[in-house]
Amino acid sequence: MLARVLSCAVIGLDGELVEVEVDIARGEPKMFLVGLPDAAVQESKERVRSAIKNSGLTWPFNQRIIVNLAPADLRKEGPAYDLPIAIGMLLATGQVVADISDAAFIGELALTGDVRPVRGTLPMVALAKDRGLKRIFVPTANAGEAALVEGVNVHPVGTLKELAAHLLGALPIAPMRTPPPSAPPPGPQVTDFSEIMGQEHVKRALEVAAAGGHNLVMRGPPGSGKTLLARALPSILPPMTPDEAMEVTRIYSVAGLLASGAGLVTTRPFRAPHHTISNAGLVGGGSTPRPGEITLANRGILFLDELPEFDPRVLEVLRQPLEDRIVTISRAKHSVTFPANFALVGALNPCPCGYYNDPSRDCVCPPQVVSRYQRRISGPLLDRIDLFVDVPRVEYEKLASGVRAEPSIAVAERVAQAREVQHARFAASGAGPSRLNAEMNPQQVREHVQEILDPAASDLLRLAVKQLDLSARAFHRLLKLARTIADLGRHDRVGQAHVAEAIQYRERVE
Numbered sequence: 001m002l003a004r005v006l007s008c009a010v011i012g013l014d015g016e017l018v019e020v021e022v023d024i025a026r027g028e029p030k031m032f033l034v035g036l037p038d039a040a041v042q043e044s045k046e047r048v049r050s051a052i053k054n055s056g057l058t059w060p061f062n063q064r065i066i067v068n069l070a071p072a073d074l075r076k077e078g079p080a081y082d083l084p085i086a087i088g089m090l091l092a093t094g095q096v097v098a099d100i101s102d103a104a105f106i107g108e109l110a111l112t113g114d115v116r117p118v119r120g121t122l123p124m125v126a127l128a129k130d131r132g133l134k135r136i137f138v139p140t141a142n143a144g145e146a147a148l149v150e151g152v153n154v155h156p157v158g159t160l161k162e163l164a165a166h167l168l169g170a171l172p173i174a175p176m177r178t179p180p181p182s183a184p185p186p187g188p189q190v191t192d193f194s195e196i197m198g199q200e201h202v203k204r205a206l207e208v209a210a211a212g213g214h215n216l217v218m219r220g221p222p223g224s225g226k227t228l229l230a231r232a233l234p235s236i237l238p239p240m241t242p243d244e245a246m247e248v249t250r251i252y253s254v255a256g257l258l259a260s261g262a263g264l265v266t267t268r269p270f271r272a273p274h275h276t277i278s279n280a281g282l283v284g285g286g287s288t289p290r291p292g293e294i295t296l297a298n299r300g301i302l303f304l305d306e307l308p309e310f311d312p313r314v315l316e317v318l319r320q321p322l323e324d325r326i327v328t329i330s331r332a333k334h335s336v337t338f339p340a341n342f343a344l345v346g347a348l349n350p351c352p353c354g355y356y357n358d359p360s361r362d363c364v365c366p367p368q369v370v371s372r373y374q375r376r377i378s379g380p381l382l383d384r385i386d387l388f389v390d391v392p393r394v395e396y397e398k399l400a401s402g403v404r405a406e407p408s409i410a411v412a413e414r415v416a417q418a419r420e421v422q423h424a425r426f427a428a429s430g431a432g433p434s435r436l437n438a439e440m441n442p443q444q445v446r447e448h449v450q451e452i453l454d455p456a457a458s459d460l461l462r463l464a465v466k467q468l469d470l471s472a473r474a475f476h477r478l479l480k481l482a483r484t485i486a487d488l489g490r491h492d493r494v495g496q497a498h499v500a501e502a503i504q505y506r507e508r509v510e
């Protein structure tokens with residue numbers, strides 16, 4: 001007998017329909033799995049056999065079983081086909097009789113028959129719904145994300161036995177009705193600005209970076225609070241829009257990083273990969289490409305602590321995504337594109353010992369070691385950093401004063417207002433998809449900054465370009481930054497004070 005069961009695959013961040021055919025006939029007692037399956041799918045034979053037996057159901061001995069996965073040119077990966085294969089077996093052997101033409105099945109099976117979570121449930125369910133299917137059976141642990149897709153019945157499945165009973169009408173599994181709980185933040189706990197004493201100029205730089213979507217690097221001695229300050233940045237970013245939240249949840253679903261039962265991710269990502277990270281870990285990779293840290297940081301922050309410790313070749317691969325805000329991973333058969341729209345925050349010590357230029361402690365590094373250390377970060381990468389801030393150690397008086405600084409919520413409000421000004425400006429000028437000042441192209445910089453400069457600001461700029469010997473890119477960076485500073489102060493025109501502050505954030509090489 002032949003049975004057909006629908007399931008789904010994931011390519012990049014998108015679902016794809018897969019048809020599982022199970023054919024059982026007399027012949028040599030053997031099971032074949034065809035249709036470009038990878039090793040994990042091959043192992044499915046053993047899992048399905050054990051799961052069926054341990055669920056009190058019957059395995060067809062002395063029969064020839066062929067399982068075909070279609071379309072044949074799509075590489076099938078992972079264990080998510082266990083459940084549809086098992087259901088196909090039960091249908092083909094007549095142990096389950098049901099019309100499942102409007103349903104899809106996703107899930108890995110444990111040998112006991114328990115259904116285990118799989119990656120990418122959210123995009124798979126979204127695809128199934130788009131294709132007009134009415135019912136989706138998913139692992140219980142993935143039901144939260146699945147239920148984010150409206151207009152389709154999501155049935156959480158705990159065990160194969162339960163599913164068989166449901167299909168036979170013996171013990172129906174109710175579809176999820178309650179809205180799924182939102183997922184906890186994917187990163188570490190966020191610090192509030194009010195918990196950080198002193199460092200007003202660094203907080204100001206973080207505020208500017210948050211308002212305009214600018215990349216920022218902090219430099220200072222050990223223990224000065226660089227890591228602490230970076231961790232506070234998400235607390236002043238505006239909440240994600242519903243579309244952004246959906247996009248981020250989809251990414252975490254495909255990466256398999258959603259907690260069991262979790263629904264929508266509502267907190268902006270904060271990713272802080274270790275400096276030993278590989279190329280593939282950072283930008284994504286694998287035979288079926290998976291998102292890397294830059295995609296996991298999409299709509300949020302990518303924090304690279306101890307920047308000079310990263311392999312320069314690994315940092316080098318950031319150049320393109322920083323420019324394009326997407327990353328394309330090419331494979332022989334297909335290539336996938338992941339979003340990578342993040343703000344880069346870096347931290348570094350001024351030298352290996354950490355005390356170069358420190359007012360109270362002597363640096364023990366020879367001068368050539370200091371300059372070599374600073375040169376470990378390549379020019380092209382530094383050229384994409386808009387703000388450089390020095391983070392000195394806080395004086396004891398400030399640490400001990402107990403005066404609470406401005407809370408993040410107050411800063412976040414200014415950031416949100418400045419962002420609204422930018423959205424309105426770019427929408428009104430119809431100038432492409434740019435949404436934040438950092439994303440302006442040269443033509444937009446001309447229109448929104450250069451053409452409406454104060455004469456005094458113009459003079460200062462001319463002087464700065466001459467005296468500081470700025471490159472064209474550095475010049476544009478300065479203008480974008482000045483635009484954000486003006487927006488934070490709610491000024492239409494970019495004035496001298498805005499340009500002056502922007503100049504302060506340039507890189508100073510020792």
Ligand SMILES: Nc1ncnc2c1ncn2[C@@H]1O[C@H](COP(=O)(O)OP(=O)(O)OP(=O)(O)O)[C@@H](O)[C@H]1O
Pocket residue numbers: 195196197198199220221222223224225226227228229348349394399
């Ligand atoms: N301005 C501050 N206000 C309150 N606590 C601070 C401040 N600066 C530092 N600290 C405290 O010092 C600890 C160390 O700070 P942090 O780890 O951020 O330093 P760092 O600059 O990243 O150092 P390293 O260069 O060694 O990584 C923090 O966890 C915090 O408890």
Ligand SMILES: [Mg+2]
Pocket residue numbers: 226227228305347
């Ligand atoms: Mg640190």
